[in-house]
Amino acid sequence: MSEEQLFSISELAAMFDISSRTIRYYEEIGMLSSETRESLTKQRKYTNQERRRLKMILRGKKLGFSLQEIKEMIDLYETNPEGVEEKKRIIEYADRKLHEINEQISELQILRDEILSYKERYLHSKELE
């Protein structure tokens, strides 16, 4: 339907403020693919699909997950399960992750509230000096 837009490696790097090396590294460990090489120059080209994948990787990193964990999660997103066993496994994995994430959220909320109360304390102690 559409002329899919392709990006060069440095375009993608600039887009997310990372280095080209980082992108190549993600490919090296199998987190990103560049199937679409320009056949003559051998240069990597990325589709919107790959751009979204990279975005997910970087979000995962910001959230403190390791590349290995992120890889597992993304792979789930993209495999469609063959058979009931596989589906069960995926659902269980999802539930574990959901639990983890919920814990992380509530711990972050606690941390936030602690910082807030420390801040308040400083603000109200302003008259002392």
Place this chain on the structure above:
Amino acid sequence: MSEEQLFSISELAAMFDISSRTIRYYEEIGMLSSETRESLTKQRKYTNQERRRLKMILRGKKLGFSLQEIKEMIDLYETNPEGVEEKKRIIEYADRKLHEINEQISELQILRDEILSYKERYLHSKELE
């Protein structure tokens, strides 16, 4: 007022399911102190204060912060600011961290919702096989 309870390094390690080496490493980089050495045996002893400090460190790690970041945050908790300049600096730091944490929380919520909807999709496609 109270006989402060003291913990040995391996007690503390077992308590949080980490190694003694990890605790010594935190001391090595100045995140934990063991001022209370048994004077003769040179063995480290930890107070409840240090135990709480360690707990904060580990929480920070679970949330994806680096030890350096955690150190900065904890140091804030424990310095009482001299002068208005210092107070301002601390408040500003706190505000930055609060912003970061809020962002992290909402990104985690988005991730959670995405996983939830993928999970739902798998559940409702159960009739196909």
Place this chain on the structure above:
DNA sequence: AGTTAAGTATACGTTAACGTCAACTAGGAG
């Protein structure tokens, strides 16, 4: 034709956060 820009592959270097091992010490249990 020569140079500059962008990319490629290969490979060694680096930092954080520990793991692991060796050699030593001090305090009980038998």
Place this chain on the structure above:
DNA sequence: CTCCTAGTTGACGTTAACGTATACTTAACT
């Protein structure tokens, strides 16, 4: 006294996640 356990200080090893340098290729500009 001897052995065992728990701890100590180095010091070198390890893994993840890239950084950096080197040598080569292709396209595009002058």
